[in-house]
Amino acid sequence: MNYLLEIKNLVKKYKEVVAVDDISFSIRQGICFGLIGPNGAGKTTTIEMVEDIIPPTSGEILYKGKPRSSLFKQEVGIQFQQTTLLSSLTLRETLNTFKNLYNDPADIEEIIDICNLRDIQKRLNDRISGGQKQRLMLALAMINKPELLFLDEPSTGLDPQARRNLWSIVQKIKERGNTIILTTHYMEEAQRLCDEIAIMDNGRIIAEGTPDQLIKEHCKGVTVILPRNSIKIPLSSLPFRFREINGRIEIRTNDINSCLNTLLSENADLTEMIVRSPNLENVFLNLTGKQLRE
Amino acid sequence: MSFKRLWAMLHARNLEFFRDRSALGWNFLFPFLIVAGFGIIFGGKDYSEYKVGVFPSQSEIVSMKDIDLPSGFKETRFIKFIGFVSFEDGAERLKHHKIDFLVKAGSPSHEYWVSGTSPKGYIVEKLFKASLFPENKNIAEKMEVRGKEIRYIDWLFPGILAMNMMFSALWGVGYVVVRYRKTGVLKRLNATPLTAFEYLSAQILSRIFILMFTLAAVWIGCSLFFSFKVEGSYFDLFLIFLTGSICLSAYGLVIAARGTSEEFTSGVVNFITWPMMFLSEVWFSLEGSPRWVKLIAKLFPLTHMLSAVRKVMNDGARLADVTPELAVLIFMTAISIAVGAALFSWNK
Ligand SMILES: Nc1ncnc2c1ncn2[C@@H]1O[C@H](COP(=O)(O)OP(=O)(O)O)[C@@H](O)[C@H]1O
Ligand SMILES: [Mg+2]
Numbered sequence: 065m066n067y068l069l070e071i072k073n074l075v076k077k078y079k080e081v082v083a084v085d086d087i088s089f090s091i092r093q094g095i096c097f098g099l100i101g102p103n104g105a106g107k108t109t110t111i112e113m114v115e116d117i118i119p120p121t122s123g124e125i126l127y128k129g130k131p132r133s134s135l136f137k138q139e140v141g142i143q144f145q146q147t148t149l150l151s152s153l154t155l156r157e158t159l160n161t162f163k164n165l166y167n168d169p170a171d172i173e174e175i176i177d178i179c180n181l182r183d184i185q186k187r188l189n190d191r192i193s194g195g196q197k198q199r200l201m202l203a204l205a206m207i208n209k210p211e212l213l214f215l216d217e218p219s220t221g222l223d224p225q226a227r228r229n230l231w232s233i234v235q236k237i238k239e240r241g242n243t244i245i246l247t248t249h250y251m252e253e254a255q256r257l258c259d260e261i262a263i264m265d266n267g268r269i270i271a272e273g274t275p276d277q278l279i280k281e282h283c284k285g286v287t288v289i290l291p292r293n294s295i296k297i298p299l300s301s302l303p304f305r306f307r308e309i310n311g312r313i314e315i316r317t318n319d320i321n322s323c324l325n326t327l328l329s330e331n332a333d334l335t336e337m338i339v340r341s342p343n344l345e346n347v348f349l350n351l352t353g354k355q356l357r358e
Numbered sequence: 359m360s361f362k363r364l365w366a367m368l369h370a371r372n373l374e375f376f377r378d379r380s381a382l383g384w385n386f387l388f389p390f391l392i393v394a395g396f397g398i399i400f401g402g403k404d405y406s407e408y409k410v411g412v413f414p415s416q417s418e419i420v421s422m423k424d425i426d427l428p429s430g431f432k433e434t435r436f437i438k439f440i441g442f443v444s445f446e447d448g449a450e451r452l453k454h455h456k457i458d459f460l461v462k463a464g465s466p467s468h469e470y471w472v473s474g475t476s477p478k479g480y481i482v483e484k485l486f487k488a489s490l491f492p493e494n495k496n497i498a499e500k501m502e503v504r505g506k507e508i509r510y511i512d513w514l515f516p517g518i519l520a521m522n523m524m525f526s527a528l529w530g531v532g533y534v535v536v537r538y539r540k541t542g543v544l545k546r547l548n549a550t551p552l553t554a555f556e557y558l559s560a561q562i563l564s565r566i567f568i569l570m571f572t573l574a575a576v577w578i579g580c581s582l583f584f585s586f587k588v589e590g591s592y593f594d595l596f597l598i599f600l601t602g603s604i605c606l607s608a609y610g611l612v613i614a615a616r617g618t619s620e621e622f623t624s625g626v627v628n629f630i631t632w633p634m635m636f637l638s639e640v641w642f643s644l645e646g647s648p649r650w651v652k653l654i655a656k657l658f659p660l661t662h663m664l665s666a667v668r669k670v671m672n673d674g675a676r677l678a679d680v681t682p683e684l685a686v687l688i689f690m691t692a693i694s695i696a697v698g699a700a701l702f703s704w705n706k
Contacts, residue, residue, distance in 0.1 A: 115549065117548060137550060142549040144542065144549070146542060147542045147543070148541035148543055149543065150374050150543060151374070153377075157370070164365070165363050
């Protein structure tokens, strides 16, 4: 298969820690690839080695089948987890400055529209909100019409509305056919935006695949949730494994049909029943025994 | 090497500088205030004065008519008499070197007090003793110094401009780049095709432009209030200042090369600027200082720049006369750029 990026046996050691511990993965052209994991998993270290910002301790990184050349920076767009910009420039001046650093830049008006920056383009960089700043960073990452876009935790620290707003922008970028590498510790974000996912923990990739594959493989079954008082018989006589939390009964089952049949035959009231299919959060929990976010 | 990228960074940096109003104002005001301050304090007079305390005197300002002191002493130039009510007052000031010499008015035995460790006190003592003897004419023959006298302000003015240039270059290149490294601005720029050479050239060029602009503005501002004598050509002065500003900015580059701690960098900048300010003859000449002090001074670009500027401004030298200074400055620039570029790092 034709990969845009191939990462082989990548390692990054710092004095005290091995931040990235021998990982390999490949990314096909045109997909959104997600690196998922808790804080400190090694996502930023990995993505910054691939971006050619920090040197790896060892390993190989191939872009279009070859080691990265000086053209690499012309062709990729990068959004860091945190950046500060020249403080006394306006958003528009900042975009213009960055535009002039590239041989074949995008149309600045188009970028301003895609990233919803039109109303605030005359504001100074240090006079904008967190969501606006993330959109500006995204705009800067897009300024060279990149073939490959790196987004490191693009929605961290945003309120739910700003986050949804950002997702819809990333969605638009995806539709234009750009390849995207994204890191996040929000499963919802990964599930919504990513075509393929690698789950990282302690510097290693512990699972890889499409979101559906990962869920099918690592979280069989569904969770049925009922209010405690909708079950009329003594709990101990229920024929499945369950947990009682906050006055609710949570039943994990691999066979939803027989589970529901049993409940109906015991005259349980199913009016307030919730059936939850597993998500990536559960995948991570099952794989590591810990929550993604503490 | 892309001029488009270099120009983009240069433009951004200049916008930033001229937008920061308070820093901008200070950049022009600071050297102007210093020149103005010294202009007023010295008012064209010589700056070296001997201070002699006299007691008893009712007021601090001594009326020369009424005070009873040897007339030869009273008439000595460059002595300023300060009155004290009692001996204790005067002695206190003498002890703290606020005055160089203390004398009792109307004393038949000409009582005086002087600190044994004060060189100025020693001179005044000699003057005082000499004034007690009858005029001894024809012992030494007095000769006049030929040529025009150089006023202190004409000597000091280029020093202050050059000193300001030095501070502005080291802080403006060194400190600012370190701050950008710390906040991550450099890291973001490193994610673009911009090269270190382009980025650093833009920083230096923008700073040189700012330095020369400030120089012109302050020069014009000061000459509205004071008259400076420029013996040589303005064009030569401009070239020397330009070479100097390139050299000083390149020094800033070495400071900017590494590090993310603003505190550490400001320590380093202070460590360089303060000795440079005192040993480059901005304020006083190093004539008669120990050899090692003069050697250290030779390491500072400011020394060579100022020497050249003063030769042109005060003595009317031509560019050819200051070739050694210019050569040293260009040599130092080349070394600084090589070291700064070799050490430079975008990352923390
Ligand atoms: N410059 C560094 N020096 C030392 N340790 C580092 C450095 N950068 C990251 N680390 C360590 O490497 C590990 C992975 O960090 P990071 O890649 O930032 O994780 P993530 O982005 O997944 O939150 C952490 O334990 C972190 O403390
Ligand atoms: Mg991170």
